[in-house]
Amino acid sequence: MRVDDFDFELPRELIAERPVCPRDSARLLHVPIIGGLSDRGVRDLPDLLMPGDILVFNDTKVIPARLFGRRGTAGVEVTLHQRTGLAQWKAFARPAKKLRPGDRVDFAEGFFATVAEKGEMGEVTLDFDRSGEDLMVALEAFGSLPLPPYIRKGEADERDRGDYQTVFARQKGAVAAPTAGLHFTPDLLAALDARGVKRATVTLHVGAGTFLPVKADDTNDHRMHQEIGVITPETAAAINAAKAAGGRVVAVGTTSARLLESAADPLGILHPFDGATDIFITPGHSFRLADVLLTNFHLPRSTLFMLVSAFSGLSRMKEAYEHAKAAGYRFYSYGDCCLLERTPT
Structure with missing residues (x-):
């Protein structure tokens, strides 16, 4: 596909320079498979998920790289x-x-x-x-932390050492945060537990390549940098069991989604994983495992906007982003998020 197909205008004032406080007070745009868009908040997440669903978090920890x-x-x-x-x-x-x-x-x-x-x-x-x-x-x-270049020109300060880590960060090795996970707090996790939503963690050490612009004119000519990921046998078994029992797999962030897609077979069975992945997901990709995706709002022409367009459809995502801009949602790593339901293939 042409990279120009993934372009859109974004006013500079919609780029978040700092996260909201508390983290779970961020806004959430619900994008269902069919029907209208819904303006919600991150604290509404338990109401938008169902008992038996399983959230898959990325527990990587950002290092001062x-x-x-x-x-x-x-x-x-x-x-x-x-x-x-x-x-x-x-x-x-x-x-x-x-x-x-x-x-x-x-x-x-x-x-x-x-x-x-x-x-x-x-x-x-x-x-x-x-x-x-x-x-x-x-x-x-x-x-120092390598903040994305679009946030304060990449210049991190002491506050970012806490702001740019998830509450479940454990495994040192990322040079960029899995930003959808930044919205979670202990209170929100407790509410999800009470709702009967399950949790699992995988590890994908996000690389600085996630900040690199796509310079090719066609997506077929873009090369992704490798990132190291781990899915333990125990985690794979828990996710497979939740899926087999009728629960939805909810990927928290594009990093979790990419790792799940790297480790799932064509039948949708997740396997243990320990190695490198350079998976590049664009429209036409048939998702094997993830049913729902929680993710922030991404840059135009970026590999991440291409991934969400593959998940929910390019026209649907452009509709969602135009709505988000008109409604004043905050974009990028420290911004608001959207909950996407996968378009059937």
Whole structure:
């Protein structure tokens, strides 16, 4: 499909700079399979779901993956986006043109990385001088959160260290938050439990590639960056059991949806997963598992808007987004959300 098909205008003032407080006071646009759109709130979610449905959360935790260093006398900025070893990460570097394999980049006294490989579009592979938890400690001390570039020009502050994490974040490794999960609070989770809605968690370490624009003219020519995901056997069994019992699978965020689609077979059975996925979902994709999708409002021409258009139909999503703009919904990572029901295929 033409990437232009996924374009739309968005006034700058609708881009949320901060989340609402409390988190579950955000607005929610309900987009059913048939019928009119409904303006609701996140706290209405228990009423919109049914006993036996299962929410699938992404429990990845955002790390301070943006680093500023020096190669000799020249400044270098890197944003880590995929861990490839205990001490090795793929990263986007600026400026990348002058970096060569073997170059050393110093981030702080005694904390550095060596360029192991150089890829395309500013990507490099970095070997750090420490690994595992020691590397995480160094990132916490010297790194910053890589906010999306459309939020305060990507400049995070101390408040974002809490705002840009979900309440169920556990597994360190993401460089972008699974933003649909940001709306949940302990009170909302308790209300969902009382409603009889089940819960499961998967892990997809969201990469910085989620921020990259689609530069191709046709979706067939766009290449997705890999992200690392995990679905345990226990989680796969719980989701399959809920589905078999008649419950709907509710993916919380496009990250959960992508991982579920990567691990489900053509019969809609979810299998354990531990590895990389570069799945790219566009209209025409036949969803295997997810029945409902809770997601924020996404950028025009983005892979995420393409995914929701595949889920609920391009014309339906354009209708929903025009309604959201007219009604003053807040867009993007810190914004409001919509609850989408999947168009049958």
